[in-house]
Amino acid sequence: MRVNENILISSLTTMRLGGPARYVLEIERPEEIPDAYDFAATYNMPTFVLGYGANTIGHDEGFSGAIIINRMHGISETPTPDGINLTIMGGEYWDNVVEYACKKGLTGIEALSKIPGLTGAAPVQNIGAYGQEIADTLESIEVYDTASHTFKTLSHDDLGFSYRKSILNTTEKNRYFVISITLHLTPGQMEPPFYRSIEKYASDHNIKDFSPQGIRAIVSAIRADKLPDPLEKASSGSFFKNIYLTEPEAEIAEAKGYPVYHGKDGYKINSGWFIEKAGFSDKLLHGFRVNPKAALVLINESAKSYQDLAAAREEIVNKVYDIYGYWLEQEPVEIINPPVKIPGVN
Numbered sequence: 001m002r003v004n005e006n007i008l009i010s011s012l013t014t015m016r017l018g019g020p021a022r023y024v025l026e027i028e029r030p031e032e033i034p035d036a037y038d039f040a041a042t043y044n045m046p047t048f049v050l051g052y053g054a055n056t057i058g059h060d061e062g063f064s065g066a067i068i069i070n071r072m073h074g075i076s077e078t079p080t081p082d083g084i085n086l087t088i089m090g091g092e093y094w095d096n097v098v099e100y101a102c103k104k105g106l107t108g109i110e111a112l113s114k115i116p117g118l119t120g121a122a123p124v125q126n127i128g129a130y131g132q133e134i135a136d137t138l139e140s141i142e143v144y145d146t147a148s149h150t151f152k153t154l155s156h157d158d159l160g161f162s163y164r165k166s167i168l169n170t171t172e173k174n175r176y177f178v179i180s181i182t183l184h185l186t187p188g189q190m191e192p193p194f195y196r197s198i199e200k201y202a203s204d205h206n207i208k209d210f211s212p213q214g215i216r217a218i219v220s221a222i223r224a225d226k227l228p229d230p231l232e233k234a235s236s237g238s239f240f241k242n243i244y245l246t247e248p249e250a251e252i253a254e255a256k257g258y259p260v261y262h263g264k265d266g267y268k269i270n271s272g273w274f275i276e277k278a279g280f281s282d283k284l285l286h287g288f289r290v291n292p293k294a295a296l297v298l299i300n301e302s303a304k305s306y307q308d309l310a311a312a313r314e315e316i317v318n319k320v321y322d323i324y325g326y327w328l329e330q331e332p333v334e335i336i337n338p339p340v341k342i343p344g345v346n
């Protein structure tokens with residue numbers, strides 16, 4: 001385990017905000033995981049598990065505890081009757097995994113190309129894009145359970161997946177350290193109808209190759225056109241979640257003229273539509289640019305403080321609610337210090 005002290009969270013997260021973390025513990029072998037939690041417990045420090053920091057935001061005061069990062073690498077294959085189970089260590093960069101699978105002609109994760117982050121984080125918010133989500137192919141994950149201090153396997157069904165959710169970020173938040181994940185992938189390709197933007201890009205460019213490599217190329221091109229590369233422009237991807245509706249809610253929204261999309265995961269409205277219509281597209285708010293090509297994305301152009309982000313968020317959320325009556329929900333998680341215990345007070 002590598003132990004680092006006083007590392008700026010802004011250097012570990014793609015939105016590039018956040019003061020120093022007291023410790024950053026980098027795990028290189030599974031046996032080190034209990035040591036990392038014991039280390040934090042010895043000093044009575046809180047812990048936060050971080051990956052690439054593409055969906056996590058730091059606060060100005062930093063973190064008085066230990067950030068723990070999975071730095072374990074490796075991909076192994078187990079043949080199954082109809083395909084391959086890939087077991088991937090959580091420290092692998094996610095897009096390298098997609099590239100690996102696509103090169104082998106395996107379908108199941110090609111539409112998840114170019115999502116920044118480490119593999120260990122992928123099941124946490126059930127990453128999804130262009131009609132696929134990791135829940136579609138995930139068989140199981142290996143974890144360290146901080147409640148029982150044991151290593152465990154959790155199956156797909158244990159994980160309670162839904163849109164941007166699993167037990168790992170809801171009922172069992174912060175309980176499990178993801179060591180590795182196992183995906184079941186098969187030779188073949190995605191079946192049409194494809195996600196609207198994939199259909200459009202393919203027809204505009206006269207593309208007929210929908211093999212995993214072909215879809216990866218299309219998705220990569222669409223994303224390069226409308227999403228910032230976090231290495232060049234600080235952002236945490238979609239800052240707001242899309243709005244999911246029940247059927248009666250969808251009927252009301254459609255009657256109001258809002259663009260409701262009926263996908264395989266239910267009725268939804270792209271929150272970016274409201275942000276754009278509310279007049280925020282390309283606006284600079286407290287140092288954050290509302291991405292003109294995908295208004296769900298906030299780009300940190302010059303903000304140095306979490307307070308700036310809070311102010312930009314408040315402006316957008318309040319105006320969208322005032323005009324359209326929907327509260328936008330934030331997607332990225334935040335690294336927050338627990339309240340200080342004051343004897344006799346709390």
Ligand SMILES: Cc1cc2nc3c(=O)[nH]c(=O)nc-3n(C[C@H](O)[C@H](O)[C@H](O)COP(=O)(O)OP(=O)(O)OC[C@H]3O[C@@H](n4cnc5c(N)ncnc54)[C@H](O)[C@@H]3O)c2cc1C
Nearest residue numbers: 051052053054055056116117118120121127128178236237
């Ligand atoms: C430009 C851009 C585009 C994006 N596009 C998409 C998209 O299309 N679809 C999508 O779903 N997301 C998207 N995201 C969000 C982000 O890429 C994903 O959420 C990704 O999975 C985050 O990985 P990470 O390693 O950076 O996670 P982090 O931000 O480091 O962590 C995210 C959460 O996972 C937890 N976590 C991390 N590693 C582990 C582990 N080993 N064990 C247990 N918990 C862990 C953290 O505690 C935290 O709660 C985008 C982000 C950016 C910046």
